[in-house]
Amino acid sequence: MLKIDNLGVKYGAVSGVKKIDLLVNQGELVALLGANGAGKSTTLLAVAGALKCDQGSIVFNGQDITLYPPEKTIRMGIAMVPETRDVFPDLTTHENLKLGAFIRSRDKVGIEQDLEKMYGLFPILKDRVNQSAGTLSGGEQQQLVIARALMSRPKLLLLDEPSLGLAPAIVDHIFELILHLKNQGLTILLVEQNAVKALQLADRAYVLSLGTVATAGPAKDIASNSDLASIYFGN
Amino acid sequence: MFNKNTMATFFILIIPIVIIVIGVDLINIRLLNRLAIILCINMILVLGLQSFMGNSGILSFAHIGFMGVGAYTSALLAMPLRMKSMALPDLYLMLKTIEISPYLAIFIGGLVAALLAATISYPLMRLSDAAAVITSFALLVVLHTVMVHWSAVTNGPRTLFGIKAITDIYLAGGVAIVMLFLTLLYKESRYGLLLRAVRDDQVAASAIGANLSKLRWIGFIISAFMAGIAGGIWAHFITSFSPNAFYLKETFVILGMLVIGGTTTVTGAVIGTIAVSVVFDGLRAIENMINMAQMFPKPIVGMTEVVLAIAMIATLILRPGGITGSLEVGCWPSIKKRLYHR
Amino acid sequence: MIGQIIQFTIDALSLGSLYALMALGLVIVYGILKLVNFAYGELIMVTGYTLFLLSGSPLPWIVMAGCGILMAVFFGILTELIAFRPVRAKSVTAVLITSFAFSTLLQNAALLFISPRSRQVPLPDLFTQSVELAGVIIPLRNIITIIFAVVLLILFALLLKKTVLGIALRAAASEFRMARMLGVPANLVISLAFAISGFFAGVVGILWLGRIGVVLPTIGLEPLLIAFIATVIGGMRSLQGAVLGGYLLAFIDISLNYTLPQDLLQFRDAFTFSFVILLLVLKPEGLIKGPATGQRT
Numbered sequence: 001m002l003k004i005d006n007l008g009v010k011y012g013a014v015s016g017v018k019k020i021d022l023l024v025n026q027g028e029l030v031a032l033l034g035a036n037g038a039g040k041s042t043t044l045l046a047v048a049g050a051l052k053c054d055q056g057s058i059v060f061n062g063q064d065i066t067l068y069p070p071e072k073t074i075r076m077g078i079a080m081v082p083e084t085r086d087v088f089p090d091l092t093t094h095e096n097l098k099l100g101a102f103i104r105s106r107d108k109v110g111i112e113q114d115l116e117k118m119y120g121l122f123p124i125l126k127d128r129v130n131q132s133a134g135t136l137s138g139g140e141q142q143q144l145v146i147a148r149a150l151m152s153r154p155k156l157l158l159l160d161e162p163s164l165g166l167a168p169a170i171v172d173h174i175f176e177l178i179l180h181l182k183n184q185g186l187t188i189l190l191v192e193q194n195a196v197k198a199l200q201l202a203d204r205a206y207v208l209s210l211g212t213v214a215t216a217g218p219a220k221d222i223a224s225n226s227d228l229a230s231i232y233f234g235n
Numbered sequence: 236m237f238n239k240n241t242m243a244t245f246f247i248l249i250i251p252i253v254i255i256v257i258g259v260d261l262i263n264i265r266l267l268n269r270l271a272i273i274l275c276i277n278m279i280l281v282l283g284l285q286s287f288m289g290n291s292g293i294l295s296f297a298h299i300g301f302m303g304v305g306a307y308t309s310a311l312l313a314m315p316l317r318m319k320s321m322a323l324p325d326l327y328l329m330l331k332t333i334e335i336s337p338y339l340a341i342f343i344g345g346l347v348a349a350l351l352a353a354t355i356s357y358p359l360m361r362l363s364d365a366a367a368v369i370t371s372f373a374l375l376v377v378l379h380t381v382m383v384h385w386s387a388v389t390n391g392p393r394t395l396f397g398i399k400a401i402t403d404i405y406l407a408g409g410v411a412i413v414m415l416f417l418t419l420l421y422k423e424s425r426y427g428l429l430l431r432a433v434r435d436d437q438v439a440a441s442a443i444g445a446n447l448s449k450l451r452w453i454g455f456i457i458s459a460f461m462a463g464i465a466g467g468i469w470a471h472f473i474t475s476f477s478p479n480a481f482y483l484k485e486t487f488v489i490l491g492m493l494v495i496g497g498t499t500t501v502t503g504a505v506i507g508t509i510a511v512s513v514v515f516d517g518l519r520a521i522e523n524m525i526n527m528a529q530m531f532p533k534p535i536v537g538m539t540e541v542v543l544a545i546a547m548i549a550t551l552i553l554r555p556g557g558i559t560g561s562l563e564v565g566c567w568p569s570i571k572k573r574l575y576h577r
Numbered sequence: 578m579i580g581q582i583i584q585f586t587i588d589a590l591s592l593g594s595l596y597a598l599m600a601l602g603l604v605i606v607y608g609i610l611k612l613v614n615f616a617y618g619e620l621i622m623v624t625g626y627t628l629f630l631l632s633g634s635p636l637p638w639i640v641m642a643g644c645g646i647l648m649a650v651f652f653g654i655l656t657e658l659i660a661f662r663p664v665r666a667k668s669v670t671a672v673l674i675t676s677f678a679f680s681t682l683l684q685n686a687a688l689l690f691i692s693p694r695s696r697q698v699p700l701p702d703l704f705t706q707s708v709e710l711a712g713v714i715i716p717l718r719n720i721i722t723i724i725f726a727v728v729l730l731i732l733f734a735l736l737l738k739k740t741v742l743g744i745a746l747r748a749a750a751s752e753f754r755m756a757r758m759l760g761v762p763a764n765l766v767i768s769l770a771f772a773i774s775g776f777f778a779g780v781v782g783i784l785w786l787g788r789i790g791v792v793l794p795t796i797g798l799e800p801l802l803i804a805f806i807a808t809v810i811g812g813m814r815s816l817q818g819a820v821l822g823g824y825l826l827a828f829i830d831i832s833l834n835y836t837l838p839q840d841l842l843q844f845r846d847a848f849t850f851s852f853v854i855l856l857l858v859l860k861p862e863g864l865i866k867g868p869a870t871g872q873r874t
Binding site: 288292293294358359362364365366368369370372373374376377380381384483487490491494498533535536537538540541543544545547548551552555 | 607611660664674687846861
């Protein structure tokens with residue numbers, strides 16, 4: 001479904017991507033692991049079109065999207081949940097969600113149905129409907145951002161560090177949710193610091209190091225074969 | 236003191252200035268002489284603006300305000316006493332009795348501008364982007380408002396007259412060369428190097444922290460000093476002026492010269508000043524000729540500025556580095572080849 | 578006494594309404610692009626000259642005013658296309674310079690093609706009539722200004738609150754990149770911001786000209802400076818702040834006019850701008866705390 005070839009992105013002084021090859025099949029949950037600065041977030045942002053690629057190609061459902069701007073990739077069906085979360089702080093929860101469905105603004109009925117679905121999936125958001133998103137807690141914001149991404153009815157969901165900085169109970173809740181989405185058939189590319197948890201959910205995993213792919217394989221093999229510490233401290 | 240490339244840059248950039256100065260003196264036409272003096276003064280202003288803007292990457296609108304400070308200071312200090320009691324009857328007693336050499340007065344004008352910049356600008360230096368630009372704009376408005384309304388010292392919005400005419404082409408050209416040297420010296424100094432290093436790198440900028448303000452501050456003071464000197468030389472050339480000379484119109488011309496020449500290099504400042512001056516004066520002459528011949532029912536004004544504005548926008552779109560690009564002339568491959576590998 | 582209070586209130590409110598609209602037009606672009614549009618004042622000039630050029634025509638005045646506003650919108654979009662879009666990706670400084678250059682360009686084009694001297698604009702009688710209220714004579718144009726501003730502010734708030742495009746505009750103002758990742762087209766939003774900015778400039782132009790009666794090439798500078806101060810007071814990022822800043826500035830101005838002796842009054846601009854500098858240094862977020870906003874991108 002998603003095929004990345006020889007991707008290279010310059011980004012700041014530390015976290016560039018040198019050469020990454022990666023494949024995500026329909027219905028798969030693929031985990032992207034590695035130390036800070038290995039290039040995980042950069043890869044996701046490049047797929048979403050938010051960063052310019054310097055080399056290589058990104059192909060999605062047979063279409064070359066390497067040069068697509070972000071407003072075009074989302075129309076292709078790629079939704080992004082960035083690490084920085086980026087809720088719109090001045091907008092209410094409801095408005096944030098509505099904006100998630102921006103690309104299908106005409107489908108008023110469908111949007112109303114999806115809103116109800118999201119409030120069912122994330123009951124806490126229902127309590128916060130008219131609160132501005134900036135006042136939500138970290139966990140609530142994370143749920144809001146995931147729900148917002150789902151409002152576009154994506155084919156591929158890019159999740160960047162969804163558990164970052166959240167309390168353990170909420171982390172469990174988020175991972176349950178990811179599993180639920182996977183079971184519904186959504187294709188997911190997941191970047192996660194919490195390698196143990198990510199490998200429990202994932203079908204396959206890639207371990208990045210210094211902007212290249214260090215190891216790749218079925219999640220079970222990666223979990224059992226490699227020393228997880230080495231993933232983070234670079235062999 | 237300089238490395239080979241900077242040395243080469245300095246000597247190459249002197250050539251056009253020397254040619255202009257000597258050429259104008261030889262040809263000896265009053266209009267040309269006048270234009271050349273203004274060109275040299277503008278060059279000092281542009282070099283001053285380059286010292287701050289080129290190294291820090293921050294746009295400053297306040298520059299011409301400091302030119303005004305230098306102009307009024309030197310005019311007040313060097314004006315003949317009899318003239319002074321006529322031109323500025325309400326002047327404070329202490330200033331009323333002072334008359335010093337105009338050359339010294341010009342220098343003091345530069346120092347006062349630098350001192351003023353030093354006292355008020357430090358807290359502004361940590362601002363970046365739009366906030367920095369708005370504060371510098373606000374600073375220009377403040378300086379202008381004070382000049383317009385401080386009647387006792389500036390004669391208010393009216394023209395201040397009676398300033399000695401001492402500026403000739405050799406003074407203007409000579410000072411331009413000294414300022415060229417100063418600009419290069421600052422650029423290659425530790426402070427200039429550090430400031431340029433953090434210019435485009437936010438990570439490095441935050442790492443250097445409070446020092447960034449200090450680095451920018453030094454650049455701002457140097458730039459204000461040069462603007463003040465230029466103001467003094469201009470005042471002693473034009474001999475009568477009003478605060479309106481130091482406002483947005485002049486800011487626009489100076490900025491245009493630097494942008495078209497290339498903001499990041501001293502070469503750009505020199506080449507931009509010369510190129511824009513030649514085109515500007517040429518257009519002005521055409522404008523005057525058209526008006527003199529009364530080809531149109533009403534006089535033509537503003538054409539020159541329209542052309543300059545279009546040139547500025549076009550430069551920034553098509554060639555953001557200006558005519559000269561990002562390298563000093565001493566580093567251009569073709570020049571280096573001639574200098575070192577015959 | 579009551580008369581004086583009414584006089585003061587109407588003066589402050591009508592001037593404040595003008596200032597608020599001016600500030601709003603400037604801040605809507607600043608909020609999304611984090612860039613100052615120096616050519617903003619010239620949009621007001623464009624409205625003025627449109628009125629002047631149409632003055633001989635048989636059109637009813639209201640149509641002329643509509644054309645004036647439309648031209649401001651058009652030039653607002655033109656500003657974006659010429660001065661902003663081509664250099665937007667390059668550097669902040671470059672955009673500020675092009676917008677300054679564009680402002681000078683428009684001003685001098687007016688000098689060149691029309692006249693350096695001021696020109697009378699056509700105004701309906703409504704703008705010169707006045708009414709008497711509790712013994713005070715109040716120019717009708719002040720009341721028109723207040724009503725116009727209130728109606729526009731309400732309409733604008735509704736647009737931002739209730740329409741998808743309005744929500745997208747607010748979203749783009751705080752998290753531009755994220756808004757794009759949700760499919761909000763960047764160019765459209767930016768053009769829209771400039772169009773709205775032009776619309777406000779046009780309305781301000783009509784009301785401002787209603788006060789002074791003439792248009793000249795430098796007419797834009799004062800509104801630009803006023804909008805600067807108001808937005809700085811209100812906190813550069815927030816729309817509500819800009820509106821409040823506008824009213825507050827008018828209140829201060831009118832109070833100073835009523836109280837300050839003449840020889841100090843002439844330094845009013847120096848005082849206000851020193852205050853602006855101090856405010857930017859000490860409280861960059863403004864006196865009135867706007868809503869929390871995110872990182873600039």
